[in-house]
Amino acid sequence: xxxxxxxxxxxxxxxxxxxxxxxxxxxxxxxxxxxxxxxxxxxxxxxxxxxxxxxxxxxxxxxxxxxxxxxxxxxxxxxxxxxxxxxxxxxxxxxxxxxxxxxxxxxxxxx
Amino acid sequence: xxxxxxxxxxxxxxxxxxxxxxxxxxxxxxxxxxxxxxxxxxxxxxxxxxxxxxxxxxxxxxxxxxxxxxxxxxxxxxxxxxxxxxxxxxxxxxxxxxxxxxxxxxxxxxxxxxxx
Numbered sequence: 553x554x555x556x557x558x559x560x561x562x563x564x565x566x567x568x569x570x571x572x573x574x575x576x577x578x579x580x581x582x583x584x585x586x587x588x589x590x591x592x593x594x595x596x597x598x599x600x601x602x603x604x605x606x607x608x609x610x611x612x613x614x615x616x617x618x619x620x621x622x623x624x625x626x627x628x629x630x631x632x633x634x635x636x637x638x639x640x641x642x643x644x645x646x647x648x649x650x651x652x653x654x655x656x657x658x659x660x661x662x663x
Numbered sequence: 664x665x666x667x668x669x670x671x672x673x674x675x676x677x678x679x680x681x682x683x684x685x686x687x688x689x690x691x692x693x694x695x696x697x698x699x700x701x702x703x704x705x706x707x708x709x710x711x712x713x714x715x716x717x718x719x720x721x722x723x724x725x726x727x728x729x730x731x732x733x734x735x736x737x738x739x740x741x742x743x744x745x746x747x748x749x750x751x752x753x754x755x756x757x758x759x760x761x762x763x764x765x766x767x768x769x770x771x772x773x774x775x776x777x778x779x
Contacts, residue, residue: 554706586766586768588770590707593754593773593775594772594773595667595669595756595758595770595771595772595773596707596756596758596770597770598764598766598768598769601766639706639707648695648712648714648720649695649760649767650697650709650712651697651709651758651768652709653699653706653707653708653709654706655706656706
């Protein structure tokens with residue numbers, strides 16, 4: 553079973569920051585949090601991942617709470633092309649490192 | 664970056680026939696590959712983990728005799744849906760674990776299987 557819970561859908565205005573929350577209260581100390589997104593009928597695309605420190609790359613920022621029980625993905629300036637399903641995933645450390653997807657958040661960026 | 668090629672992108676087959684889907688790592692060696700299926704409006708469901716040169720490990724509830732996985736080389740894994748039925752119609756996606764990128768998991772573009 554997935555170790556994450558996310559809101560099923562969110563809206564965001566174009567040009568604004570999109571903040572996507574994720575709860576992972578049962579995460580273990582050595583398990584990473586990954587974020588992928590999927591545009592309709594395509595394979596998932598990597599966004600960012602982290603263990604306990606906040607991370608930033610050219611696509612997004614990842615904020616992980618100190619207790620690691622939740623995290624937030626931030627898309628700083630959302631565009632229409634960011635409309636997709638966003639998956640927060642905890643990598644299962646002791647099961648071959650497999651990624652178990654939860655239900656994800658369907659983000660709609662509106663003009 | 665790492666690229667995973669999945670083929671075919673779409674396939675239509677008749678009920679009772681078998682279909683093979685290929686997943687190739689183009690510029691790296693993948694010791695581990697994962698196979699997922701996705702029904703409309705649903706999330707990706709992990710079917711199995713395949714390691715090069717050994718038998719695949721199937722998730723609970725996935726019929727290993729129906730979904731045959733072969734990972735004979737470090738760059739190729741195949742999924743064969745045997746005796747396909749309309750309920751097997753789905754979007755199948757592979758993923759390869761690799762060390763060339765910091766994130767380590769690259770996904771194919773998926774295969775849309777329709778069984779008629």
